[in-house]
Amino acid sequence: MTAPTKPPYGTAADSVSERAPGEPLHSPVIDWFDEHARDLPWRRPEAGAWGVMVSEFMLQQTPVNRVLPVYEQWMARWPRPADLAAEAPGEAVRAWGRLGYPRRALRLHGAAVAITERHGGDVPSEHAQLLALPGIGEYTAAAVASFAYGQRHAVLDTNVRRxxxxxxxxxxxxxxxxxxAERRLARALLPEDAATAARWAAASMELGALVCTxxxxxxxxxxxxxxxxxxxxxxxxxxx
Ligand code: SF4
Known part of the structure; x- marks a missing residue:
C-alpha cells in the first residue's frame, strides 16, 4: 500500500500561531544559520566590537559585496576607534569611497571621537551608552550590543522585519x-537566553538576506x- 503523500512543508497544524511565539522557530533558523551563514569578516572574532560597528554603519545603505573591500581597507588603516579619531573627518569621507551617503563616514568618525573621549577607546557594551554616541540609532545600538557583546536585543532591520x-x-x-507592534513581536520572539538571542538575531537577519528575500x-x-x-x-x- 502506498503511504499517504505528505505536503512538502508540513500542514497548518504546525502553524507557529498555535504554539509559543518564538520557540518553534529558534532551532530551525539557528541550525540553518550554522550551516549556511556567509563567512563575513565582521562576524569573525577578531573583528571585535569596533569591526561590528564599522560594518553596521557601512551596511546601512550599501550591499555586502560593495562594503567588503572598503571595510577591509578601513579596518587595516584604523583598527581601533582611537586611530580613526586621530584623523581629520575628511580622511574618513575620502576612505568611504563609493559606498554612498558619505555623511555616514562623518557620523562614524564622530562616534570614534566620542568612544575615545568618553569610553577610553573601547566601544561600550551598554545599549544606552551606544545609543548616546553620535550617529547611532536604535537599530545600530541593538546590533552592536547583540552581535559584538552577545546581549539579548530585538535587532530589527528590513530583512528581519520581512x-x-x-x-x-x-x-x-x-x-x-x-x-x-513589530517591536513588540520581535521582543516576544526573542529566546530567553542572551547567547541564543544574539544568535537568533543574526540568523533571522541572514535568512531574510539569503532565502526570504x-x-x-x-x-x-x-x-x-x-x-x-x-x-x-x-x-x-x-x-x-
Ligand atoms: S522563505 Fe519566507 S515566505 Fe517562504 S517559507 Fe520561509 S519565511 Fe515563509
Missing amino acids: VFARAVSGTQYPPNATTA AKNEACHRCPIAAQCAWRLAGKPAHDG
Missing part, C-alpha cells in the same frame, strides 16, 4: 516604517517553511 511579517504575521511585506522567497530551502503563516495562507498578495 521574515517576521511573513513567517509570523502572515503578510507579504512589513509596514513601510517600523511600528510598535523581498522579490524571490525561496521557500523550498527555508528552514521554517512548515510554520510560515504567509506560505500556509497561500501567499496572499500584499494589499498596501
Whole structure:
C-alpha cells in the first residue's frame, strides 16, 4: 500500500500561531544559520566590537559585496576607534569611497571621537551608552550590543522585519516604517537566553538576506517553511 503523500512543508497544524511565539522557530533558523551563514569578516572574532560597528554603519545603505573591500581597507588603516579619531573627518569621507551617503563616514568618525573621549577607546557594551554616541540609532545600538557583546536585543532591520511579517504575521511585506507592534513581536520572539538571542538575531537577519528575500522567497530551502503563516495562507498578495 502506498503511504499517504505528505505536503512538502508540513500542514497548518504546525502553524507557529498555535504554539509559543518564538520557540518553534529558534532551532530551525539557528541550525540553518550554522550551516549556511556567509563567512563575513565582521562576524569573525577578531573583528571585535569596533569591526561590528564599522560594518553596521557601512551596511546601512550599501550591499555586502560593495562594503567588503572598503571595510577591509578601513579596518587595516584604523583598527581601533582611537586611530580613526586621530584623523581629520575628511580622511574618513575620502576612505568611504563609493559606498554612498558619505555623511555616514562623518557620523562614524564622530562616534570614534566620542568612544575615545568618553569610553577610553573601547566601544561600550551598554545599549544606552551606544545609543548616546553620535550617529547611532536604535537599530545600530541593538546590533552592536547583540552581535559584538552577545546581549539579548530585538535587532530589527528590513530583512528581519520581512521574515517576521511573513513567517509570523502572515503578510507579504512589513509596514513601510517600523511600528510598535513589530517591536513588540520581535521582543516576544526573542529566546530567553542572551547567547541564543544574539544568535537568533543574526540568523533571522541572514535568512531574510539569503532565502526570504523581498522579490524571490525561496521557500523550498527555508528552514521554517512548515510554520510560515504567509506560505500556509497561500501567499496572499500584499494589499498596501
Ligand atoms: S517559507 Fe517562504 S515566505 Fe515563509 S519565511 Fe520561509 S522563505 Fe519566507
